[in-house]
Amino acid sequence: MLHLCSVRLTARELATAVSGRLVGPDIAFSGASIDSRTVEPGQMFVPIVAERDGHEFIEAALGRGAACWLDAGDRPTSGGTSIAVADTALALLEAGRLARSRLPEPVIGVTGSVGKTSTKDLIAGACSVSRGTHANPASFNNELGLPLTLLNAPDDTEVTVLEMGARGQGDIRLLCGIGRPTIGVVTRVALAHGEQFGSIEAVAEAKGELVEALPPEGFAVLNAGDERVLAMRSRTAASVVTYGVECGDVSVVGLRLDEVLRPSFTLATPDGSVDIRLEARGAHLAENAAAAVAAALAAGVSLEDAAFGVARATLSPWRMGVSTLASGALLINDAYNANPTSVRAGVGALTASGRPRLTAVLGSMAELGTDSEELHREVAAWARGVGVRVLAVAAPAYGPDAEHVATLAEAQERLRSIDADDAVLIKGSRVVGLETLAQALVGAGTDLKRAGDR
Numbered sequence: 001m002l003h004l005c006s007v008r009l010t011a012r013e014l015a016t017a018v019s020g021r022l023v024g025p026d027i028a029f030s031g032a033s034i035d036s037r038t039v040e041p042g043q044m045f046v047p048i049v050a051e052r053d054g055h056e057f058i059e060a061a062l063g064r065g066a067a068c069w070l071d072a073g074d075r076p077t078s079g080g081t082s083i084a085v086a087d088t089a090l091a092l093l094e095a096g097r098l099a100r101s102r103l104p105e106p107v108i109g110v111t112g113s114v115g116k117t118s119t120k121d122l123i124a125g126a127c128s129v130s131r132g133t134h135a136n137p138a139s140f141n142n143e144l145g146l147p148l149t150l151l152n153a154p155d156d157t158e159v160t161v162l163e164m165g166a167r168g169q170g171d172i173r174l175l176c177g178i179g180r181p182t183i184g185v186v187t188r189v190a191l192a193h194g195e196q197f198g199s200i201e202a203v204a205e206a207k208g209e210l211v212e213a214l215p216p217e218g219f220a221v222l223n224a225g226d227e228r229v230l231a232m233r234s235r236t237a238a239s240v241v242t243y244g245v246e247c248g249d250v251s252v253v254g255l256r257l258d259e260v261l262r263p264s265f266t267l268a269t270p271d272g273s274v275d276i277r278l279e280a281r282g283a284h285l286a287e288n289a290a291a292a293v294a295a296a297l298a299a300g301v302s303l304e305d306a307a308f309g310v311a312r313a314t315l316s317p318w319r320m321g322v323s324t325l326a327s328g329a330l331l332i333n334d335a336y337n338a339n340p341t342s343v344r345a346g347v348g349a350l351t352a353s354g355r356p357r358l359t360a361v362l363g364s365m366a367e368l369g370t371d372s373e374e375l376h377r378e379v380a381a382w383a384r385g386v387g388v389r390v391l392a393v394a395a396p397a398y399g400p401d402a403e404h405v406a407t408l409a410e411a412q413e414r415l416r417s418i419d420a421d422d423a424v425l426i427k428g429s430r431v432v433g434l435e436t437l438a439q440a441l442v443g444a445g446t447d448l449k450r451a452g453d454r
Contacts, residue, residue, distance in 0.1 A: 009098065011068050014044075015083045017098040018091040020070070024081035029067035032095065032151040034144060041065030044151075046092050047073070048144065054088070070095075089144065096147020096178045103153055103160055105182050106299045111164045111172055111210045112187025112229075113203060114342045115288050116141070118280065118315050119187050120163040122292035125313025129305040132156035138316050139336075141165035146175050159299055166206045176213035183298050184210040184238070185221040185291050189228040190341035191368065191375070198369065204228040214238040219298035221291055224248035241298060243290040250294040252286045257352050261322050261332070267293060267307065274307040280315050281322040281332070282349040318435045320349065323442055328420025330355055333438040335426045338365045340375050346427045347383050355423035358388045361411055361437065362402070363428020364395040373397045391415075393432065408437045415441065 008030045015022040031043040036057035039045055045061035047054025047069065055073035062069075068081040070088045085091040100107070108127075110120045117139050124135040134157040136149045141163040153160060162179045166172045189204045211220040211232045218238040223229040225244035233240045242248035245255060253273075255265040261281040267274050267290060278285055289310045296306035315321075318336040325331055330353050334346045343362065350358050360383055368375050376397035380390045383401070390402040393411050398404070405411050418424060424441070428434040 009095075009102075011081050011083055014095060014098065018070075018083065018085055018094040020083040020085040020091060022081070023071070023084055024068075024079070027067055027081050032092070032148055033061075033066075034092075034148065036061040036064065036066075039064040039066045042067050044095075045069040046088055046095075046148075047071070048089055048092075092147050093143060093174075093178055096150045099147070099150040099153070100178060100180055103150065104158055107160045107162060107179055107181045108183040108185065108295050108299065109162050109164050109176065109179060109181030109210050109213075110185045110187070110295075111166065111207050112185075112223075113190035113207070114339065114345070115187040115284070116163050116165070117336070118285060118319055119185060119288040119291050120161050121315045121319075122280065122285075122289050122310050122313050123161050123185070123295050126292045126296035126306040126310040127159045127161070127299055127301050129309040130301055131299070132158040133161065134159070135161035136163045139163065139165070141175075143171075143174065146179055150179065164210060166209075169202065169206050170209070172206060172209040173213065176210060181210065181213065182215060182218040183221065183295055184214050184218070184236075185295050186210060186223060186229045186232060187288065187291060188223055188226045188341065190339055191371075200228070204231075208232045208235050211236040211238065219295075221294045221298060223287070223291065225287065239298075241294050243287070243294045245287050245290070248290070248294075250290045250297070252290050255283060255286050257283055259354070260324075260330075261320075261349055261352060263289075269293065269297065269303055271297060271303040274303055276307050276311050278310070279312055281320045282334075282345065283352060284345040284348065285320065318438070320346075321438075325418070325441060327418055327422075329418040330423040331438065331441055332423065332425045333435065333442075335363075335428060335432075335434040335438055336430065338363065338427050338429045339368070340365065340379050343379050343427055344382065346425050347386065347388055350388060350423055350425040351386055353423040355421060357418075357422045358425075359391055359415070359418070359422065360388050360425045360427065361391045361393060361415070361434065362395060362398060363393050363432030363434045364397065366429035366431055373399075377401070393428070393434065393437075395428075395432075408434070408440075411437055412440055 012026040045066040071082040127133040216237040224242035224247040243250040245252040263286040264277040321333040377399040380398040380401040392398040392402040426438040
């Protein structure tokens with residue numbers, strides 16, 4: 001049975017679109033995967049050549065029901081249909097471009113140094129009440145994830161939400177050429193991936209590629225609280241809608257948090273005002289919710305439906321997940337990624353918990369460039385200054401204002417005495433894998449020392 005996607009293609013038309021050669025009978029397929037373990041019946045398998053050559057897993061993908069595959073290896077298989085191409089990754093981009101041509105508008109692009117995944121999740125929630133909505137799973141926001149998102153759009157898709165990441169100049173321009181957004185949302189500009197960009201001005205230049213790509217009849221949704229984002233209004237012919245906390249066309253007013261960090265506020269918009277309480281946790285999520293409602297309104301969703309949807313939206317894993325441990329301690333799992341801006345936001349949520357003892361378990365903030373050590377030390381000193389104990393895991397750059405441990409098991413040992421007076425933030429870049437510690441703390445006695453770190 002074909003995977004139920006709107007983008008149903010034939011191998012022959014895809015071969016034409018990617019300048020490939022059809023090998024075997026022409027068949028229809030729907031959707032795509034680059035992981036042979038997750039292929040669904042009727043999908044196309046795209047073997048990517050990276051640390052391992054994905055061509056080694058073609059037979060496994062066929063065994064799971066793949067209808068066809070891209071092939072840059074010219075290797076013999078047990079029959080079936082393939083499309084011979086020079087480069088499977090480049091062919092995947094072109095396949096995404098073809099898939100986008102079959103999808104209706106609007107398509108909403110989301111970028112920014114921080115908050116883009118949670119904003120993408122909130123936009124999907126805001127639109128999904130009244131419109132069939134499809135968005136990147138997790139952080140499928142690069143040159144592989146974005147075309148896969150387009151190819152795997154369900155057959156009832158009316159609104160597509162595309163998170164767009166960048167590690168250098170031109171990355172977002174490339175993704176916009178594939179996804180062709182009609183609405184663009186920019187969250188914030190901060191020094192993330194400093195090794196690649198070099199300066200915050202270069203980051204702003206790259207993120208603005210999204211608004212430059214919008215059509216004149218489109219909408220640029222810009223953060224009024226970030227001067228670098230707001231300045232992007234001069235880079236687009238699209239209509240501009242601004243948002244923010246106590247500022248912008250769509251404005252958060254009267255922000256407050258409950259005991260488990262759920263934000264409540266009034267959202268003032270050109271279509272009227274509405275009271276919202278988010279299921280997402282953390283004061284900084286209110287700003288992202290304003291962006292989501294602004295984007296949904298631009299997409300033609302009513303204010304009532306957008307507010308209802310954003311209020312009940314859930315976030316991708318390891319982003320401001322809040323739980324109460326058996327000891328009574330409050331745990332904030334924001335382990336997915338980290339840069340100075342997002343760490344400060346996480347620590348802000350920690351201090352808002354009202355618990356008398358506060359601990360931020362921090363892993364390294366990767367790819368900050370030549371100022372990395374200084375930025376780590378600044379964050380640690382700032383956190384200590386607002387009354388937070390910093391427990392740094394294998395991250396000596398946090399310096400003398402942090403308490404240092406070498407492993408996740410050691411961090412777990414330092415946290416064994418936490419109780420109802422404690423709140424703990426888990427935050428670090430992906431390479432650290434701090435979600436393992438968060439899972440151990442929640443997971444009723446999992447001992448990292450015995451199990452081994454990751």
